[in-house]
Amino acid sequence: MSIQINLNQPPFSFLSTEQRQWLTQRLDLVFFQTDQVILDEGQVAPGLFIVYKGVVEESDGQGQVFSQYGSEDIFDVRAVLESACKHRYTACEETLCYLLRADDFIKLLDDSDDFSIYFKTDLGTQASLVEQRDSGVSEFILARIDDSAMRPPVYVNGQTNLARVAELMHEQKYDAVLVRSSRGIGIVTGTDLLKATLMGDKTKQTRVAEIAQYDLITVEYGEFLFSALLQMTQYQIERVVVRRQGDIVGMLELMDMLSLFSTHSHVIAMRIEQSRSLKELVVAAQRLDTLIRSLSDQGVKMAAIMELVTTLNRRLLQRAFDLIFPPRLRDRVCILVLGSEGRGEQILKTDQDNAVILKQEHEREAVMPLLNQLHQALLEFGYPPCPGGVMFINDSWINTVEGWQGKVGRWLNSGSPDAMMNMAILMDGEPVCGDKNLFDDVKARWQHSDLRSSMISAWFAKPALQFETPLTFLGKIREDHGKIDIKKGGIFPLVHGVRALAFEHAVDACNTLERLDWLQQHQILDEEVVQGLKDALLLFVRIRLRQQLAIKADNPGLSQQLNLEHLRSVDRSLLRHALHRVKKFKQLLVHHYHLESF
């Protein structure tokens, strides 16, 4: 009987044909119901599960999801090899798994070296993945020595004289060269040259072989950068030689290494704090994208990335504000970031959405040029202007507290779609610079109960239904030339629906995840819906980020098109699930606000 999964891929491709044949006769098939726990913490696994159809989620049982498994994925190797399972595995939908009994699996491990090596290294990576989740410093501790970190070696002949070596170093901008001589390969540094000629008795004509050091300190290619750093501290040197299977392949300089670490979030934060000019801030701002890329590559959780990037973005704006605004004017304004930035859900830079609250109307003249400067600085940081003009350089987004309050009242009373969208944008506002208390009075206006009649709440919620969920009648993803607009199809309806509920209940929080938590605590949404929507939002953001990072355009943050063909099959199936949740949520909104009659 043929097995419905492809065994011609790792790890099964490591087996011989006979072994694979044998394997196919040892598999059982197990059918799991939606939400059924397949393996629980502490349970002994009957064997290795290989997913044939469906999706399985690995979590800690308290809601933290570690991983998801789709067709042809394998779990849980550790539970089979070690005593018990460490996490909980749940079927997200009806799931069919082939089951390879523990005894049979172990027999294959014993019989095939390649097969067992695969699983043993995999265990290591799994372990490091877990560590990575546990510690914040992992980003650079986990980096390894590769071509991007080291320089190619430069050799000189042992017969070369010191003067020539010094010239060569100067030309190549190297501080050390390798010396080939009869005694093997040695190294000469700039300091060695200085010591030999100025402090020692050597002349310019001395052969370099005489002063070179032959006891090279080496590290292996592919080792952790961290261990190179340890070597350097131990021997008090500034460079090590990199070997790969015995051959010298490069040199690793302390300075280069430090600059590699400079994309580390702490370093960026430090750079922002220490910058004394806008120019320095621009450099720090550009590093943000590199940081996001490396965080995403290392599989750091989406919620953590969002939080980190939001903090850094705000520090950037605050720092620029401090540099531009003289102290006496700083508490005369309150600068709000709006939209996704206000909710703390921006990752790659999208357009600027911001507004200003003035303390006194007559100070507008004094503040305007400074705001223009700040706007210019943001452009240089890489935030493109907002096409809708939601920016503090436009008159309609600068106002006094009273002005804003009046505006909110007019918006809500008019009920027009544009006014409602403006309200939605302002509602996501978060005060970042200046006198933050000014915002409280504005906020109090729309949180005041007379303005939030059920009618207005319904008008407010309506745009969530504006775009159709890209699912076909049969529940498959409806694509347009292999693409879907993830913002219209998934993110906007979800975020706006949650915002509408937050509006109705005057919730203070801006972040969609926090709003969902609030709605759950106050029993407006039940736990299952909340968890589903959170997962869906994080998934949308994660998949979108991954594709945006692959784009080579100027502002990848603006792209909302998801190319379905580039998704892994697991992600595609998860995406379908998430879209279903959004669709259900929209139905809940229709029901809640009676939107069918509008």
Added chain:
Amino acid sequence: MRYWLRRQLPGFLPPEGRWRHLADPYDGDEVVVLDCETSVFDKRKGELLSVAAVVVKGQEIQLSQALDLTVKSTAKTDENAVRVHYLRREDRHLGVSSAEAIEKVLDFVGNRPICGFYIEYDRAILNRYIKRLYNFKLPNRFIEVSEIYVNQKRRYIPELQLDLTFEGLAKDLQVPVIERHTAIGDVISTALMYIKLTQFKR
């Protein structure tokens, strides 16, 4: 007297000797899902070409212990049937004799209940062979998957029009159809339907 009865009423008496245990009451929690492919779709004439069976225990289909036999038979297959099960006469040369196949099936099934889709047909075919060879009929309990399906559906909506084809059932239950019309493929799909209908809470 007993001998005479046996002669006069073939298949009337319970199995004896080697197969006596088949008639024992069964108190385990396993069922055998079974499917036969025949040369023509006819209870009286259809010759056994292949038979497959698996044990289902809870939510688990014990594929590794599955029975999947091709029967050496020279029966003419009409072209329509070949199109259905893809067993040409050439493919059947490698099979076992029908007597051997029946023996293996009986050993495999034991006294467990037998389940299938339109199991009445498989029952008739097997009984025809067994009666000829051993002079008894399968005493096992038989479970019809489509019957469970109908009962479950009608419990809520009594007058419902149901699509009772194999494909219709598979589609409604959202069970993957694996290698349709090979005995083992049909067995797996049927087993999945059975698990879904009996083991899953709704």
